[in-house]
Amino acid sequence: MPDRQAPSVTVRFVPILGGVELEFSSPHTTARPTFNLSDTSRITLTRKILRDGLRDLKSLVVKHFDGARVCNEGLPEIAALMGTTGRLMISTLCSQNPRLLNQLQDFWRRATRWDTPGHPIPVVEYVGQPEHVIPIEHMPFFDLSRCGRSTTDPDMFVEQCRAFVGFSCVVRRKLLLDSPIPQRDELRPSAQGRLQMRFLRHSKLKGADAEYSWLTSDGRDRVDVLGPFPAEGENAADIAAQIFDPRWLPDGARRSEPEQIQHFSCHCDTNTKDPLDYELQLRGEGADVRLRVGDLKDHFTRLAGDGRTDMAMPLIVLNACGTSAADPESATSFPRIFLENENRAVIGTEVAMPDRMAAAFSKKFYELLLLKGEPLGIAAHEARAHLLTEFRNPLGLAYSVYGNTELRIVNGVV
Template identity: 80%
Template structure:
């Protein structure tokens, strides 16, 4: 397997007496901007700014788009919204000290050559506790004045979007969990040379149907899809059991090679006060609502029965339609799956319109399955494809947690 790409920038949350420090470092510069966050509520406040900003951005994108493609007349308004939200996030997270912010800008310009065509995509790595995850992708660290002159020119619009970390870098989140994530980088094909996948969906979502059709047609030579689920009579306990044991088969037997991907295309509700009641809403032969508390309950019960030592699959959470995903609490499901030892999770910071979620998914799987790109690069290039081909910045709402180096063993199957 290829060597892991070293990060060009590392962002750390370091516990200190009375709070935490936000520290930036890079092998390309001796500058090391550090901000003391005596009040860790800044992190939740920053994600709150993102929540409101993303909801407005989604409204503008839908207003000015035909299918997933954004019309030219909406670009200036969209750019203005992105720039304002990004800068407000930075000023909420970091003390608004002009000298320190200027030093931060200087650091990023030395650390990353972000506007040089043809250069390898740099990696930005976050290291810290899952409670302190910040949405780096949405911050214009590469140019604090990014989108300050909104434009309807498509080429200039795309150039302005490169100021945001997620449109110029692969973001790798290294969460400091009580149980470390296994570091097996290989998505292992079956003896038939295909990647095993479990597909769980809400059948009324047109995007879920489009994703399934693509996997069963264009992707059929690369992926073996089990599902869709839920099946007749299944309840929350059955879905949790399937996620817990990736060898599970409907017949009661077990796969020889555990499935490598578990894909959810469904509604996600994070609006309740208690995070344990956040839920995934599935619909197939039956309706199943699976809450965080259901997963935790059944994972613990099943752990008592034992689980063989195996590399757990990556999880794709494609929240779309009328889902209520909230950036303030968006780490709840990724953390749940990572604590289940799933090697990686890709999910959205906000509910994505159905057709746009399907478009992102198709491009992501084309890159991951057909071209053999590693997970982090596949997610980045899917963001980039939506931006450059459709002038649509909503791909940035997809975030990767865990092992971004996951890829099909030996590249393309």
């Protein structure tokens, strides 16, 4: 197993009297930009800017999508919105002082080889409390002035998008939870040589059908898919039990080894003020399951009373609508509950992804993770880049990774 890649940039919130400091550091430069956030509501406001910006960006992408890719004539409007949203987030969170902003841009350029092909993709590591998570991927730290300039040239549009951290770096989030997330890096195939996966879906989504079809055809030599779930008659308690114990089998038996991935292709409803009421909406033959955050917390606590064998918990892939968005003050509701369940990593989306685009991201992501043996962080990063270069679609930035980005299949290259 390769050594864990050291971060080129670490973003850290440091508690101070009366608030927190946002600190940027790197082993590649002595500069250490630091910003005093005496009022942490600036974090919430930054996330609100992102939420509104992504909603408008999705509308523009859908408006200019021609069935295969974004039309060239739509690129100027899309680029302008991305640049404005990203810069507004930075000035809201950090500073509006021109000198300090120029120093911050200079720091990011010195800290990484962001524009040098052939070198390892830089890692940016966030360390802090869940309530302080900032959407680093969406911030154009590398080029504040030129990102968002009007262009109908797709190559120039793609190059401008590299100013955003998520298109040039792998972002690794280390949330400071009550117990640390296990750092076992191996996604371990079964004795038959295939990775065990549980597939949970909403049967009305065409994208869910496309994902399941790929996993059970192109991916069948690398993954053994259990499901789809929910099965007939299953309810929220049944699904929670499957998530809590990844050895679960429908007949009440248990696998000898836990599954390594739990994939959700479903709807998500976050249109409520109470984060406990955010819900994943699953549907199968004869089963309609609404899985609320509050339900998961209740069932996980109940099941913990019976104990659980020490095991490496699966990667959670939430390819659903708005799984990381929601209220800016509770943006990590779904990722956090899975990480507190000791799942080693979670992927979620910051905005409701159109069905076809979600399926395109998923296919490329699993090609890289399952067939090429890339680590989780690289697979997510390159799947974003695939949507951008092949479809001129920047919505891949909406996929956020929490937890261990070094997860990869043992002997993963076929």
